[in-house]
Amino acid sequence: MKTILFLSTLLCTIFVVAIAMLYLRRATKQVISELCQSDVAAEFWLRSVDILAYSGSLMLVLIFGHTATMQDWLEAICTTLILTLSGIFITVMFVAHNVWRAISPKVRSAT
Numbered sequence: 495m496k497t498i499l500f501l502s503t504l505l506c507t508i509f510v511v512a513i514a515m516l517y518l519r520r521a522t523k524q525v526i527s528e529l530c531q532s533d534v535a536a537e538f539w540l541r542s543v544d545i546l547a548y549s550g551s552l553m554l555v556l557i558f559g560h561t562a563t564m565q566d567w568l569e570a571i572c573t574t575l576i577l578t579l580s581g582i583f584i585t586v587m588f589v590a591h592n593v594w595r596a597i598s599p600k601v602r603s604a605t
Contacts, residue, residue, distance in 0.1 A: 496561070496562055499561050499564065499567065499570055500561050500562065502567075502570075502571075503555060503559055503561050503570055503571070503573075503574040504552065504555065506571060506574050506575070506578070507551050507552055507555050507574060507577075507578045508548070508552075510551075510575065510578045510579070510582070511547050511548050511551050511578060511581070511582060514547065514582045514586075515543075515544055515547055518586070519540065522540060522543065522589070523536055523537075523540055525593055526539050526540065526593070529593065529596050529597070543585060543589055546585045546588070546589075547581065547582055547585040550581040550584060550585055551577065551578045551580075551581030551582060551585075552581075553581070554577040554578070554580055554581045555574055555577045555578060555581075558573075558577055559573055559574060559577060560573075561573075561574070
């Protein structure tokens, strides 16, 4: 039972991150393509963001999830969602901060 719960939390994490990354992909690609002025460079950065989101969320779930000690599925899924969304939030915040730093000097010099 604990193995099924553990694997379920990992699958839930992967599923939630996949939805978030699909949702953000088109807009992120447009912004990064404009900044990099290259589709190849933009693709590299998009894949890097994917790896950050997946690995960050999975690490949070594996380190802080403690699904091996949980008996309640609802508690395990709640904890997994909180940690997964935290990983996505941190990744998006990191990317948004770096994009803003790249475009901020252009905005200031234009005014």
